Amino acid sequence: MLALDIADLTMRFTGLDAPVLSIERLHLPAGGQLAVTGASGSGKSTLVNAVTGLETVTNGTIRWGETDIARLAVSRRDAFRAAHIGLVMQDFHLFPGLSALENVVLPVRLSRRLRPAERERALELLDTVGIARHDQTVETLSRGEMQRVAVARAVLARPGVIVADEPTASLDAGAGKGIADLLVQLAEAEGASLLVVTHDPVLMERLGRRIELAGGRIIEDRMEARAA
Amino acid sequence: MIRFILADLRRYKAGALAVIVLIALSVALSVTVTLQERAVRLGSARAADKFDLLVGAAGSETQLALSAVFLQPSPLPLMSGGVLAKLSKDPRVEFAAPVGFGDSADGHPVVGTTTPLVSALSPVLSEGRLFARLGDAVVGSDVPKRLGTQIKPMHGTAEEGGHTHTQIAYRVTGRMAATGTAWDRAILVPIRAVWQLHGMTPREEHDPMEEATEADDHVHDQEAHVESDAPVDEHFDADTPGVPAVLVKPKTVADAYRLRQDYRGETTLAVFPGEVLTRLYATLGDARSLLLAIATGTQAIVAAAVLLVAIMHIGTRQRQIGALRAFGAPRRSIVAIVSGELFVLFLTGFGLGILIGQIAARLISAALTATTAVRMPVEFAREDIFLAAWFVALMMVIAIVPALFSLRTSPARALRV
Numbered sequence: 001m002l003a004l005d006i007a008d009l010t011m012r013f014t015g016l017d018a019p020v021l022s023i024e025r026l027h028l029p030a031g032g033q034l035a036v037t038g039a040s041g042s043g044k045s046t047l048v049n050a051v052t053g054l055e056t057v058t059n060g061t062i063r064w065g066e067t068d069i070a071r072l073a074v075s076r077r078d079a080f081r082a083a084h085i086g087l088v089m090q091d092f093h094l095f096p097g098l099s100a101l102e103n104v105v106l107p108v109r110l111s112r113r114l115r116p117a118e119r120e121r122a123l124e125l126l127d128t129v130g131i132a133r134h135d136q137t138v139e140t141l142s143r144g145e146m147q148r149v150a151v152a153r154a155v156l157a158r159p160g161v162i163v164a165d166e167p168t169a170s171l172d173a174g175a176g177k178g179i180a181d182l183l184v185q186l187a188e189a190e191g192a193s194l195l196v197v198t199h200d201p202v203l204m205e206r207l208g209r210r211i212e213l214a215g216g217r218i219i220e221d222r223m224e225a226r227a228a
Numbered sequence: 229m230i231r232f233i234l235a236d237l238r239r240y241k242a243g244a245l246a247v248i249v250l251i252a253l254s255v256a257l258s259v260t261v262t263l264q265e266r267a268v269r270l271g272s273a274r275a276a277d278k279f280d281l282l283v284g285a286a287g288s289e290t291q292l293a294l295s296a297v298f299l300q301p302s303p304l305p306l307m308s309g310g311v312l313a314k315l316s317k318d319p320r321v322e323f324a325a326p327v328g329f330g331d332s333a334d335g336h337p338v339v340g341t342t343t344p345l346v347s348a349l350s351p352v353l354s355e356g357r358l359f360a361r362l363g364d365a366v367v368g369s370d371v372p373k374r375l376g377t378q379i380k381p382m383h384g385t386a387e388e389g390g391h392t393h394t395q396i397a398y399r400v401t402g403r404m405a406a407t408g409t410a411w412d413r414a415i416l417v418p419i420r421a422v423w424q425l426h427g428m429t430p431r432e433e434h435d436p437m438e439e440a441t442e443a444d445d446h447v448h449d450q451e452a453h454v455e456s457d458a459p460v461d462e463h464f465d466a467d468t469p470g471v472p473a474v475l476v477k478p479k480t481v482a483d484a485y486r487l488r489q490d491y492r493g494e495t496t497l498a499v500f501p502g503e504v505l506t507r508l509y510a511t512l513g514d515a516r517s518l519l520l521a522i523a524t525g526t527q528a529i530v531a532a533a534v535l536l537v538a539i540m541h542i543g544t545r546q547r548q549i550g551a552l553r554a555f556g557a558p559r560r561s562i563v564a565i566v567s568g569e570l571f572v573l574f575l576t577g578f579g580l581g582i583l584i585g586q587i588a589a590r591l592i593s594a595a596l597t598a599t600t601a602v603r604m605p606v607e608f609a610r611e612d613i614f615l616a617a618w619f620v621a622l623m624m625v626i627a628i629v630p631a632l633f634s635l636r637t638s639p640a641r642a643l644r645v
């Protein structure tokens with residue numbers, strides 16, 4: 001379980017005068033849940049890339065627990081993400097030709113030998129997310145099922161935080177709701193913080209807190225009345 | 229990781245196949261050129277091995293060497309038989325054997341010579357015995373004639389419209405062991421039989437009357453009676469008829485050089501066939517350099533093409549690489565996957581190319597052997613290992629460098645592609 005502390009974060013893209021992201025302070029307590037929303041171009045994706053270390057940060061600090069990932073070298077950042085951040089993306093990024101199970105364990109397998117316990121856990125997670133046929137190749141799954149596999153992959157390494165970037169945007173309403181439920185349920189069960197970028201009201205109202213971005217700044221930060 | 233690479237290869241089957249074919253063909257070209265040139269060089273060097281020194285009438289050295297070593301049909305000028313007699317008695321000479329070409333039978337050259345040459349070519353006959361009478365013949369290992377078969381020689385070759393000699397039919401009495409030279413296709417007969425067949429008899433036996441009668445009796449006025457049953461006589465004197473070439477086996481290397489010196493004159497020519505062939509190889513070597521230059525050029529083009537493939541391979545996987553990094557795959561495994569996959573393709577193409585090149589060289593050698601009977605050994609040499617190692621190293625660099633470059637972009641940007 002990791003707390004997030006952002007301070008004086010400024011992200012600029014070459015050729016643009018205004019910063020695409022400018023956040024003076026943002027705190028997410030350990031185990032907290034946060035929805036990030038905003039129009040397209042408001043800096044949501046940049047925020048996700050910054051907090052996950054996918055993009056290099058030059059100004060400001062992004063602290064996960066005790067680690068300021070803005071100070072880490074690229075390879076250390078990649079390693080930190082692998083160990084502590086579970087990523088779920090809009091386009092799933094599953095690898096065709098591999099089975100559901102193989103996709104879930106791929107990140108682990110690429111860095112070291114898979115332990116039997118991890119394999120067991122992967123199988124359990126697939127059951128939890130509702131994928132019964134573990135050896136089915138991913139391209140034959142429905143989109144909703146693909147995202148379920150992606151969720152299972154994100155939590156396999158028991159990350160301190162789950163970061164999801166528009167996880168339901170490319171799914172129909174039914175599948176989207178299923179994924180929303182899963183994310184919240186798994187984050188709580190695994191004791192992970194949860195940060196979700198989304199436009200999906202169903203997903204937003206499942207999370208305790210919501211910030212809205214515009215022009216790279218936080219224009220609204222409020223706690224939602226949690227839906228029952 | 230292997231599963232991942234295989235899954236990826238399955239997705240890009242056609243492209244992977246194209247890369248393999250591209251590399252295989254270019255490698256095959258270089259391999260064929262290298263192996264074939266070596267095969268021809270080794271094969272003909274071995275073919276010339278048994279021919280230490282050749283003495284012939286003044287003329288073309290190359291023609292003399294090629295005629296004797298490869299039994300190429302060509303009209304060589306005759307040299308006085310006295311030279312043969314003189315050489316036979318020379319103390320520096322182990323044996324001097326006349327070589328009389330010109331006739332053929334069923335496409336096989338019929339060569340008139342003496343028993344020492346047969347014994348030099350094939351110390352032990354594979355079957356039968358040496359010729360003892362003028363009508364006997366010893367065939368090369370590739371001549372499909374059984375012992376006891378009759379051979380009717382033809383003047384010149386069938387293609388040249390030669391006529392059949394009717395005065396004699398040689399009887400096969402022996403077969404030589406395989407020598408790996410053009411002589412495996414030859415039919416060896418006593419030189420005196422050839423002389424008699426062509427009406428070339430020693431002067432003292434030349435009775436003008438007799439000659440006149442013969443001219444009337446025979447269809448071919450040049451041809452005379454051959455005493456098929458007469459014993460082989462291998463003593464030569466000043467009156468011996470002319471021969472196109474004499475093969476000399478000197479006793480020592482020094483003798484060889486002295487003999488060559490002595491018989492290089494206005495009327496005779498003495499050559500080391502090996503040396504003549506070496507000179508030919510120099511020419512052949514130029515051709516090889518040209519071919520190799522073409523092959524190298526092809527490889528440069530292929531290397532460029534492969535680099536393009538590598539860059540495109542990485543380009544199409546930019547998102548995939550970004551995703552792998554995003555989900556926590558360490559950089560080393562990403563480099564291993566991306567360049568490993570390319571390297572597998574390259575190596576497959578390389579292996580296939582060596583195989584194809586070797587097969588091609590073997591086919592060409594087999595075709596050459598079928599027409600010349602000279603064995604062309606297709607074999608790899610030690611220096612080939614360095615070439616191969618160099619190529620593999622180059623492929624590794626081409627496979628790895630673009631992968632390393634791809635890691636310079638941030639995963640976020642890679643995912644946006």
